[in-house]
Amino acid sequence: MHFVQTQDFTTSLREHVHAFAYLQGVAVVCLYDNLKVVVLRHDQDGPLYNPRFLAFATHYGFKPWACQPRRPRTKGRVERQFDFVQKNLLNGRTFRNLAHLHEVTAWWLANVADVQVHRETKQRPIDRYAQEQPHLVPLPAQPYDTAQVLYRIADVEGFVCYQQNAYSVPWQFIGQALPLRITAEEVIIYSPAVTEMARHRLFPPGVAQQQSVDRAHRPQDNAAEQLTLLRERFNELGASARRFLDGLLRDQRCGKNQARRVLGLLSSYTRKDWLAALERAVRYGAYSAQAVERILAAQAQPKSALEALADQEWRPPEPLRDEPVTPRSPAEYQQLCEEVNDHGQANETHPADNDQRCGDPDESAGPA
Secondary structure, three states: OOOOOOOOHHHHHHHHHHHHHHHOOEOOEEEEOOOOOOEEEEEOOEEEEOHHHHHHHHHHOOEEEEOOOOOHHHOOOOHHHHHHHHHHHHOOOOOOOHHHHHHHHHHHHHHOHHHOOOOOOOOOHHHHHHHHHHHOEOOOOOOOOOOEEEEEEOOOOOEEEEOOEEEEOOHHHOOOEEEEEEOOOEEEEEOOOOOEEEEEEOOOOOOOOOEEOOHHHOOOOOHHHHHHHHHHHHHHOOHHHHHHHHHHHHHOOOHHHHHHHHHHHHHOOOHHHHHHHHHHHHHOOOOOHHHHHHHHHHHOOOOOOOOOOOOOOOOOOHHHHOOOOOOOOHHHHHHHHOEEOOOOOEEOOOHHHHHHHHOOOOOOOOOO
């Protein structure tokens, strides 16, 4: 049994993997109470499972089984166990941190929960498990990789962001989209060629606005090496970028610093707009970071949140993901709230009568 601070998709899969390893096998069928990680929605044909979760289920060879909505009898009997955990494990104890809670929980499982005779089965859970373990689906040769993989753009200061914290990358990658692999403990950063180039300890949930800096990622004191790396980066971006860098280094005293600042603009603007701004700056001999910023502000739009690969994975709000509801005809509601007499005229009704007629949409008109 594990305690976690979030219930997102990645964490849910990771805890499944922990449970399967602890049990040394997988049940043939696993019952779920329609959490979004497992079930997207129910329709007339039954549950529509999350395809990402199905990929996980097929890796381990078990069948997910979704409870029927608003049918408590289909949910299995697990709620009582939460009450037992709360009163027997958590009640009266103080834990220093999450690791200490897990340590106490492991002791409690081995010495209390697993060896206490169950009042209905009349068996100890550890003995019941010994009978059922041979019938579990064997674990695959390799566990499912639950790490999250995403892209982030290195900003002007040489950081990529994840969950409102910043992790350094080698400064020559400023402005580039870099793949990140997020495990339970680390942020692993790769180059555009998918070569690992940095590892950082992942900040725990709830920690924000922090920086993890590897000093090896900062610009070196070797001016010649800095210039070589800058020229390589601008050469990769095309002839306009190369001409702009030559003019910038010629006209500006702090040309290298301004060049890094210009590269950082790639995190806010598309590459097409960025190159167009450099072409215009070259045409008018405006070799400075300020000039490029002014051109972009006047002629280009910053990337949208989706284009900029925002820190949190964007999802439309729940109402937008659901199927739209077709509006009913006003005549249907008119019949509920008015009473027509023999002459075809509407009579006034008492508010209580209206409440009685319109109070329960499930029994009269169905969901609107």
